Amino acid sequence: MRIEIATSGGFAAIPGLNSEASIDLAGTTARVSDKTSGYTRTLSADETKNVRGMIDPNHFFKLPTELRSLSSSAADQRQIDITVHLDDGRTHTVRASEGMSTELSRTSPGLGQLLEWSQKEFNSIREYKVKQR
């Protein structure tokens, strides 16, 4: 399984801060890489297991392509596009907004955890970009 997570928007919405992380979960230790910066990180076996557990394909592939926030007037939340590629060739993309983890904890707890996990990873990618300056 491979997961791609792309983020854009937010109040600042600066394109230079967008990230496109790819998580290859094929082995016992996953690897994260970001297309926009060259950032890479190898996850521990425990973290790999945790991330893999956040996506239940039977649930994820039934989700609509766009998850709406509790209110239609929500604004300035970053757009997060999550694409899951399965080994059998199936692919599905779900668009969510950060800050939805509280809502998702009720209906899609794994996805909510993935949003929180990706937030931390995007912070690391941002710090990497700053160091590369």
Next chain:
Amino acid sequence: MCQAAHRHSIFCILPPDVLGNIARRGTPEQREAAIDALSLDATLRAQRLTFNFLGGPLGTLDVSGAPPAIRRTISDAGGTQQLPGKQVRAEGAPASADVEVNEAYDGLGDTYNFYLQAYERNSIDNAGLPLDATVHFGKKYDNAFWNGQQMVFGDGDGTIFNRFTVSLDVIGHELTHGVTGSEVNLTYQGQPGALNESVSDVFGSLVKQYKLKQTAAQADWLIGAGLLAKGINGVALRSMKAPGTAFDDKVLGKDSQPADMSGFVHTSQDNGGVHTNSGIPNHAFYLAATAIGGNAWEKAGQIWYDTICDRTLSHSATFSRFAARTIAHATQRYGSNSAERKAVTDAWRQVGIRVSTGAVGAVG
């Protein structure tokens, strides 16, 4: 004061059919959560029906005749992403030792006072809705947002961004998303989304100008001044006066906001570039306000405020349609041969939006 009757957000969560599938086929925990969510959805729908019947906003009906009163609550997420977090300051409580708590509290107060004094609007819904905000959301969180119910502020990472409560216009921006949601509720995608963002920038800037008692000529017209950390080459996140010039930095890149339609950006990112193309209506407002002169909130701001309260403006309004309604409201307020109408018409023309006389129409 807003002349039009109010319109309100339509609450929505996962589609009921998806929840229904989860309720039928999910694990026991998923089923329980889905059933809870379906119950909540049904409750919200029932509340909406009640609200529509009564003609007022959810839970804020006030028939006491009491004068408008602000009700602020600031909560602390403690570095988590769970909302609302722990309440740390309520209305009337003394200042906290936490600067972000106080900035959020004071910023909400300044924004509330601005809307009340400039447009006789009583809070987000014009019915005294309590103002809730959460600070310290997430770890090194580089964002602030409105989730449809409350404002949320991150601490910033300290390297690129300072804390998001540092700029009053940012707080005014977020609260204005609530105002827009209570009125025209412009769809957060494409051109209506860019208008939604622009309206928040416009009134966010006006909150600051009102607080500083600045005329249109004196204002900096910057959004997020003070937000960029030391070492970042930029003055703010956006410039309404000169879109595309707020920053040019090795990490951030160059400010990509267009000032007119020739630079309109087509993209699937950021809900169709809502924070990019907002530069066009932002610049139109700046041009109109500076051409009219004086305090921008008094005439240009009033025209824009009338427009977002206009029931004939649809959720999916384009730049052109929005521009037509601003001209109609300038005409209604100041006359068909007024300098104000001319300033607004010229401003839109300068950013590449031409509105025919026939498209303007009257104000109902």
